Amino acid sequence: MNININGQSVAIVATSTSLSLSELLEQYNAQLPFAVAINGDFVAQSNYHNIVVSSTDMIDIVSPIFGG
Amino acid sequence: MPHELTPQQAIRYSRQILLQGFDLECQEKLLDSRALQIGVGGLGCASAQYLVAAGVGTLTLVDDDVVDSSNLQRQILHSEADIGELKITSAVNTLKALNSQCDISAIDQRLSDEQLATQLQQHDVVIDCSDNLATRNQLNRLCYQYKKPLVSGAAIRMEGQICSFIPSQDTPCYQCLSQLFGEQQLTCVEAGIMAPVVGIVGSMQALETIKILTGFGETLSSKLMLFDAKYNQWQTFTLKKQPNCPICQHT
Numbered sequence: 001m002n003i004n005i006n007g008q009s010v011a012i013v014a015t016s017t018s019l020s021l022s023e024l025l026e027q028y029n030a031q032l033p034f035a036v037a038i039n040g041d042f043v044a045q046s047n048y049h050n051i052v053v054s055s056t057d058m059i060d061i062v063s064p065i066f067g068g
Numbered sequence: 069m070p071h072e073l074t075p076q077q078a079i080r081y082s083r084q085i086l087l088q089g090f091d092l093e094c095q096e097k098l099l100d101s102r103a104l105q106i107g108v109g110g111l112g113c114a115s116a117q118y119l120v121a122a123g124v125g126t127l128t129l130v131d132d133d134v135v136d137s138s139n140l141q142r143q144i145l146h147s148e149a150d151i152g153e154l155k156i157t158s159a160v161n162t163l164k165a166l167n168s169q170c171d172i173s174a175i176d177q178r179l180s181d182e183q184l185a186t187q188l189q190q191h192d193v194v195i196d197c198s199d200n201l202a203t204r205n206q207l208n209r210l211c212y213q214y215k216k217p218l219v220s221g222a223a224i225r226m227e228g229q230i231c232s233f234i235p236s237q238d239t240p241c242y243q244c245l246s247q248l249f250g251e252q253q254l255t256c257v258e259a260g261i262m263a264p265v266v267g268i269v270g271s272m273q274a275l276e277t278i279k280i281l282t283g284f285g286e287t288l289s290s291k292l293m294l295f296d297a298k299y300n301q302w303q304t305f306t307l308k309k310q311p312n313c314p315i316c317q318h319t
């Protein structure tokens with residue numbers, strides 16, 4: 001299925017009937033460190049594996065910024 | 069005892085006073101407020117110049133760094149003649165020329181917890197223009213403890229972020245944000261920074277600070293604003309209190 005990640009439509013393969021966020025991040029090859037927001041809400045890392053992602057979700061993968 | 073504007077001040081700040089809902093009252097509040105700003109680098113130069121021009125009453129700057137020629141590309145309070153001098157010296161000189169009525173002071177060292185606590189109790193708001201996670205976490209921890217609003221800004225490459233933390237039962241703190249990125253977040257990559265990006269983020273911090281001090285408009289509490297300068301995008305995210313936050317979940 002196609003999922004909107006950082007404003008771009010990305011083809012992601014769901015290996016089972018539902019796609020978890022951690023599965024998506026692995027396929028997208030997201031480089032640590034990052035935080036994830038689904039539809040504008042940040043989610044805790046400990047929830048990545050039990051959050052189910054659908055094709056209508058907007059995923060944002062955000063890098064930390066500390067510079068001044 | 070509220071500060072009453074002199075006729076000269078009413079003229080000087082007339083363009084803000086003209087703003088519907090800001091009026092004389094908010095300008096007076098601003099003139100009565102005390103802001104503590106950590107850092108006079110890229111973000112700090114932009115933030116401080118707008119706070120001082122806009123009429124904040126008291127501004128205290130904290131920075132132990134000296135001006136380097138590579139700073140001049142974006143740190144607009146320092147000039148060529150200031151290379152090798154303390155950043156706070158050139159910052160205070162430039163700011164005083166901008167507004168002699170603003171009470172500006174500066175501290176040329178990194179503050180211990182105890183020193184920071186003393187400063188916090190003498191100020192109404194803290195502006196985080198620092199460039200490292202250790203300082204950001206220290207400011208957050210003490211601002212939460214002393215219930216002081218914290219205006220956080222950060223920038224790198226072509227990206228910026230702005231967020232305000234106003235301590236309360238329901239609002240998140242800076243660590244609720246930083247812990248979303250996990251443990252391994254100390255990247256030492258010299259990534260570069262585009263000059264106006266720090267100017268934009270620092271200006272947003274000044275705007276947030278004015279809003280918090282005067283109650284005018286809506287602040288970015290519980291929100292994170294991200295600026296993508298490369299592709300011209302602003303995004304606002306919702307930030308919640310993290311159930312396991314070591315800072316704000318003790319109460």
Ligand SMILES: [Zn+2]
Nearest residue numbers: 241244313316
């Ligand atoms: Zn927290």
